[in-house]
Amino acid sequence: MERSAVSTDFPPFANEPFTDFSQKENEDRYRAALGEVDEKVKSKALYAAPVIGWRELEGQERGTRRDPSRSSVTLGVIKKAGTKEVTQALEVLEKGRDGWEFTSPEERARIIYRAGEIIERDKFYLSALITREVGKSWAEADADVAEAVDFCKYYAIESLKHAAPIKTMEVSGEDNHYLYQPRGIVAVIAPWNFPLAIPLGMTVAALVTGNVAILKPAEQSSLIGFEISRILQEAGVPSDAFAFLPGDGEVVGEALVQSPKVAAIVFTGSRDVGLNIIRKSSTVQEGQESIKRVICELGGKNAIIVDDNADLDKAARGIVQSAFGFGGQKCSACSRVIVVGGAYEPLLEKLKEVASSVVVGNPIDNSVTYGPVVDEAARAKIMETISQAEQSEKILFEGTAPQDGYYVPPTIFRDVDPTNPVWTEEIFGPVVACMQVRDFDEALAVANRSQYALTGGVFSSSRENLDKARARFKVGNLYLNRKITGALVGRQPFGGFKLSGVGSKAGGKDYLFQFLEPRTITESL
Ligand code: NAD
Secondary structure (H helix, E strand, O other): OEEOOOOOOOOOOOOOOOOOOOOHHHHHHHHHHHHHHHHHHHOOOOEEOOEEOOEEOOOOEEEEEEEOOEEEEEEEEEEEOOHHHHHHHHHHHHHHHHHHHOOOHHHHHHHHHHHHHHHHHOHHHHHHHHHHHHOOOHHHHHHHHHHHHHHHHHHHHHHHHHOOOEEOOOEOOEEEEEEEEEOOEEEEEOOOOOOOHHHHHHHHHHHHOOOEEEEEOOHHHHHHHHHHHHHHHHHOOOOOOEEEOOOOHHHHHHHHHHOOOEEEEEEEOOHHHHHHHHHHHOOOOOOOOOOOEEEEEOOOOEEEEEOOOOOHHHHHHHHHHHHHHHHHOOOOOEEEEEEEHHHHHHHHHHHHHHHOOOOEOOOOOOOOOEOOOOOHHHHHHHHHHHHHHHHHOEEEEEOOOOOOOOOOOOEEEEOOOOOOHHHHOOOOOOEEEEEEEOOHHHHHHHHHOOOEEOEEEEEOOOHHHHHHHHHHOOOOEEEEOOOOOOOOOOOOOEOOEEOOEOOOOEOOOOHHHHHEEEEEEEEEO
């Protein structure tokens, strides 16, 4: 098919580099940004509010966000939207749909690219706010911000590849074109664990393809979510193309999912909430004009296989990084370790050794490995899972953690029964379970025996086994001889299948198509 390209002056896409904190200047800037956030906390200047038509609203009720690292400190007030704001936002966006759809694709792409540049400019402040609101270490917060920049730039560039109609076949007397149109109003329902990158990535994907979007951030990360609204306004997104609605999932999320005016829902979060959204959005409401498109990216129970010929030092480091980075609160985190034959005991020894260097503490200190988990409910649930597992399973390693925030120590179980929830259920905390198997084939069978298929890894020095894993280890993102977290936009498009999601790949070339409907136009000449 012949394609007529749409031109802009964007440079070729390259990933945003991570900040080098060994440079004194960068360290100073991060500390200054943390100080700026703390000043705002002290003067009660941090808050989030619903934004419709670029006007901040008071919302229906007030909530607060506590600092997960210091649970006695309140970071800010959340003015929560309710169903009234959902109705209002939908009315405004419905009026704005046409204007944004028929804004030129180049202009839309420029606005979204600019959003990326604004994030780059404000990088230190945004990272510091992430460190405070969800407890990410400096490096993890910086990576979150870098990914947000990448999503804006990558999707802006990608969107132009499908912006112009494509001529299909040359047939005498007939002109055939294939083109894409936006779906309409997109509801974006986001998690807190990548509080900038994920909500922003989903939102700009919807916007850059000509849809209008309502963002509902997670309750735990509304302060950062509010920054997304500010960034998009400054970038030049029109007032009737975007709305920001912080609020409860059961209220704002439900109302968006059930609204007949919403054409597509893009959700990242837990399995059960995602499956419920799929179920509810399949019921056609009165006045509904289209079948809702649901894009769902859900959880994982990710395994790393260690072969009996693997470099065990490298494997132990890779497992610890994958399991305990951000306290295991990544959908990509490693939570199962499957070790082949005689490598089991030596690997466990090395795991213990590497895990004992993990430091848990307040992430304003750049030397900690990870900070608190996101809130008291998460802490209580993870601690309960650990104590239940302790009844029947053996602990290999349990670290220490401070008491004055929502901290959980790194915990490793050994010889785990594969029916135990610690082996089968997503825990979303710093907990990993190990098991020994006879050979590599059994390792692959055990790894694949999960309802999830998100990430997976293999440490091996056997070319034959690495190739076998390429073919038979069925996960969305497979990593060989490296950690299994830290996918980069464009380089490792990210997302799973089975109950890990619908197979879409964020940061990949197919992602934007999900926000578009294809059309064919034929003219007889
Ligand atoms: P969650 O499912 O609890 O919440 C996600 C969002 O859904 C929040 O905004 C929440 O308010 C909203 N919500 C809750 N109930 C709702 C309802 N009834 N209707 C509509 N919306 C509702 O998930 P979380 O705790 O924020 O995030 C952690 C989960 O996200 C983990 O399972 C993790 O694996 C998954 N995750 C997956 C990916 C991926 O790319 N596959 C990435 C990040 C996180």
